[in-house]
Amino acid sequence: MKPIVAFFLFIACLTPSFAQETEYNLLPFPAQFAGGEGHFSIQNSTQLVYNLKDIRQKQAVLLLADYLKSAAGLTLKTTAWTAAAAKGKNIVFQAHTQKKCGPEGYVLRVFTDRVLVEAETAAGFFYAVQTFLQLLPTDIYSPKKITTQTSWNVPSCDILDKPRFSYRGLQLDVSRHFMPVSFIKKYLDLMALHKLNTFHWHLTDDQGWRIEIKKYPNLTKIGSKRAETLVGQYYQNYPMQFDGKTHEGFYTQAEIRDVVNYAKTKHITIIPEIELPGHALAALAAYPNLSCDPKKTYEVATKWGVFEDVFCPNETTFKVLQDVLTEVITLFPGKYVHIGGDECPKDAWKKSEFCQSLIKKLKLKDEHELQSYFIKRIEKFVNSKGRVIIGWDEILEGGLAPKATVMSWRGVQGGIDAARQKHDVIMTPNEFMYLDHYQGDPNTEPLAIGGYLPLEKIYGYEPVPAELTAAEEKYILGAQANVWTEYMPTPEKVEYMVFPRAVALAELTWMPKGPRNFEDFSYRLKNHLKRLDHVGVNYSRRLFDVTADTQFTGEDQLQVRLEKMDSDSKMYYTTDGSEPTRSSTLYEMPITLKKTTTIRAMTTSGGQLQQTFFIHKAKGKKYTYAAKPTSDAQADKLTDGIVGRSPQSRREWVSLYDQDLDVVVDLGEVKPVSKVKVNFLKVILEKGFPPTSVEIAVSRDGKDFKEAISQPITYELEGPWTLLPAVADFRTSRARYVRIRAKNAGACPPSHPDAGAKTWFALDEIVVE
Template sequence: MIIKKHLLLYISALLTTGYVNAQTAAPDPNMGIIPAPVSVQKQVGTFVLSQETAIQADSTDNKAVQFLSSYLQNKFALKNRVQHYKGGTATNAIILTTAGTENLPAEGYRLTIAPQQITIAGKGAGLFYGVQSLIQMLPLERAATAKLPCARIEDYPRFGYRGLHLDVCRHFFSVEFLKRYLDLMASYKLNRFHWHLTDDQGWRIEIKKYPRLTSVGSMRAQSLIGNYHDRMPQQFDGMPVSGYYTQDQIRDVIAYAQSKYITIIPEIEMPGHAMAALAAYPELSCDPKLDYKVAETWGVFNNIFCPTEKTFSFLQDVLTEVIDLFPSKYIHIGGDEAPKVVWKSSPDAQALIKKLKLKDEHELQSYFIQRIEKFVNSKGRSIIGWDEILEGGLAPNATVMSWRGEAGGIAAAKQNHTVIMTPSSSGYYFDHSPARSDLEPLGIGGFAPLSKVYAYNPVSSQIPAAQQKFVMGVQANLWTEYITTENKVEYLVLPRLMALSEVAWTPLANKNYTDFNEARIPKHLAWFDANKFNYRVPTALGAKDTAYTAQQLTVNLKVPVNGAKIYYSIDGYDPNETNEVYTRPFTLNIPSDQYRELKTIVITPSGKRSLITRTLVTNNTPLPAVTFTGKQPGVKYELVAGLFTSTGQLDGARVLDTGVTKTFNTAAFKKANRTFGVTYEGYFNVDADGKYIFSTQSDDGSVIYVDDTMVVDNDGKHSLYEQPGEVLLQKGMHKFTLKYFEAGAFSTLRVYLTMPGKPKGEFSATSLVY
């Protein structure tokens, strides 16, 4: 205890020399702009924006001009004069013009900042996006003047379709919040809002001809408590959910979006996800005698629209009103997750299959979609559908939205169909967790960190060069089964929305995650912090949840939000405002057979907090080989019953089975047990002394012990997540213990090993003996 006290005093004295790395911003070749522009040329000098600066424009009532004027007044209290631009040069002026933009690509702009004037050149959306870039360059602090560094920026988007989705069916959000959502999109040059308006859990759009869609279909009695994979039997909150948008409200939202150069694409689900509609009009089902109600839980339901003339007449009436409301070229008709169970037993469906000489129910769904497409085409519009519309044959003019990975998009592009990439597996479902799920707010699962979103390229190398032009763009989706509040929407969208924008806009050659994450994101998050957005605070840059072996722990961190502070501890307790503030890099020496544990937390000026990171560094001597002479390949296992939240609970649990296996695949256990735990034990041989890096990728918790020493700690109830750990081993045999538990719907367990001088590979149970 005395040693620890002296160590803390020494570090405290060492760090009082001032803020260095914790607060120093990284170099920024993109001048703070997100998404990164096509071309940035920094110039000498600055432009000073003040009350006397005039705004001159070709058209003073242009949307971009009005937006800039309002922004400067609202955020900086600058009442700049708006004047008609007569050409030529000006002094102390911001000029917005279309002059000289003949060769700019669509939505492009040219921003020139000189000491005496700023010129934004562009047409339509391009001029608006130039204004957005200028605004991002302004300082965060409100003052009488603002200095802007001189530069010449030329910019235009990589993709014409840059989308963000919001599901308002599972939970309803106000018109005011939708406008705030659209503001975020516009700030980062996203231009398509996918508005998911109908589903099993609620019908949210007024249809004049069918009033029961909203009087009945917009209301459900209650909602499921917790993740629907977790509890058996399920529990419900008893709290009614309701709400829908009147046609006047929809027109208002559309007009607001248009003022931001955003097109709204409405989605009306069919033939599946129809429980809310069937509750209102059961005659649209294959069995009208059933008692349908708006769904109170999540998932996929067997009851879908029946392919009768009554249904097609209803859907055409609905789509007619939708098309009259929305000016979008595209109407999204869903098409996903439509089980054919009721069609198999429906006389109407089977008669139609026979009449049309269709092969099966999949071809019947294709007929359903194609018939709807012909109607939508007759109104001068086109359809978008989820990638399931490929099954049974793709409608002739349909655009495919690829969500089940990239395969659907690749297949559609190869058929010369336009494609929008939105793969859930690549981080583009923003309802998936931004970190390990047990550390984040309740969600459906999945793992979609900021780095994963940023790394995605919508144009797959599997699409032939000639067909790559059919990739219209990229979209991220936010499904709201587990999102009941507007604050949670913002938490899950920010800052991942900014990674989406850079993927959608910026040329591949200009993307740089370090610059994005360390130089630009911190300023933008500081703006959100000051303007009361509920963004997710990243952990300290350079801090990791990891464990490794070394003789020293070197700490070199940066703040992820400008103005925030990093607090840390090395005493095993979670840090908070009472702990030391990190101000500069330092190194801790670790005596032999001891460890040091660094924990960090980021706290912003508004009081928002990051997750706590934990770095455990051990300076243990290599574990000696043990005596073991068994030679039978495989491992012993013990399967236990129970609903667990940690691997420590497996000891003493009721044993279901014991035996020997040559695989860590848990599918056989899962088949007979919804929840379970399993312990594997065996021995493996090490050919040489050195560092061995194990990792587990599991859903749920898993841990690895080598010679009864914990090496990998991936414990806890969470969705699929990989966690590594290191151990020093001497040549010879070593005991291996793997513990895993499954507490929900999915059972995934994989083990990896990196040996000295060799690449990482899967560690198989056949590598062990017992």
């Protein structure tokens, strides 16, 4: 047996062929690891040896025995630990006495003649079994006996493992879309498989109250039901469209207790979230007296977003919330209660005579300090019950509650500020940790809220901000990924959005600090996906995607470079529109195009790509603005040969806010120009109005421009978002310069929900033929 080596030393020499040969496809990868020679073979004669009086060991032994029986058909005998049994060809569990493992760590040593498992706690033994299972063939995860697997061998290795962070969290929002208990348990199973130890259960919001509170039955009788649900993406249709179907569901207290107990067997702590003082519409629909305007009629929200109606900071509200939290605390035995604290508009408080009087009475500066007062009162009550509150980073505004833990979601600054104030922090910045964002090309992915968070970006995230000192770093408890379900109506969609990105979260929160090798991670992940197949996970195959990048190499040439994360698969492609097969051209070098072409590509692991690349006279040419846009106007976005395909993929578009467009493209020399085309976006509900007029003109000298088209773009205000083209036909003109001017709509019309607000428009790819 080789001695244990540090992870980073091992990972530097780990190659895909080595990993495949010895089957060390572990996720998350251990803190310290050494590979060995040979393997341990599990037979019916193998015994599971442990201290029969140690419940910590017994639970882990029974878990392993169950897997071996159901998938491998091996019924292993359990026997008491003795010196003789410990030296036999057995799997031996025993207490770790050297104090090197910590509360969740373990030692796992696989010899050719025995296996040794050591830990200090039940969690340590549990995680040791999770690693042991990953050393076995992936068929061990099958829910039924695998008859085709003839041997159950475990490769020799030496592991001393423990997590970097004590908090390794995964959240699930069940307010926007209710998820059944059976799925919650499956979610917990998947968390445990990846050594994630905290489940943040978002139970209340504007769109639904999902937890039974016996003292206030209307919270579920009324608050758990919404009349209908928004159809499509939030800004997709103007006016909004709804499905006309009631959406409802809540968890009884008996179901909550069952889930909490189930999580305990997986060594997972559940943190309930009861949103306050904002995101309260479902509660106000049930009890209007909790608002600042009790005479108003409230309804459970049928669309997404942030609403002005929030809890009123009066004694009635505090009494009800304290009663609610009392029942919640009896159901969840963990240390934390999450109270939200985010996205609380102050409009209702500004209009309320009571709130304004309260601000004066308490000598508060403004409504932000009123929110701080609200949070601090709730914290004091929660603390009196022996618990600690967690809140989103908005609870920093107006003054942080004395003992609060902060979840930093609006970037990392909230975490930095809280740590410097000596408060515990959980890092969950939306740029890296929001699994409701697209993980691939929005044009081919299922509908999501927006954004772009590929697997490799999560994997590269470092939870401890570099700005913190060594003394401040200790306040970073760990990281959490969040799963907001506005666009996840089913468990299958949740699984697709969460996995395998949650696997990356698991590794980055478990591994020691230091560089991480994404190529190695993705190789191990390929094998791991077979495990997820066995347990029935509808994961995304984004790992096998093919992506394209472009580079201009000549006057009429575009070089397209195809890339894939799956490094050991082969890629084939076509340029004639036909479907690629293994008989198509093998991709070995960038593809040079001389005309507009659709490339279709496939990998032997199932990856696909279909994308059209436009070859035209303006491709790769420089352009200048008369007035530089204030938004995302990248230097080459309008002439990169990639045409924006839909409103969902904003990365392909240039947006201008509250300003007109005046851009000139330099073709480099005078040449024939027959046509100029450009697309604009129509996203009315998002204040994205097409320009009121577009002027396209050409010039030989850049001074004297010949006007080709100057007219408004016509469209229907109502309807779905779409692309609207502007085309100028020059027939036989010759020019070096092409100018496009577009007039911003200025302000939303009176009929718009944001009447009078400033508008924006977006365009992409100035195509010159």
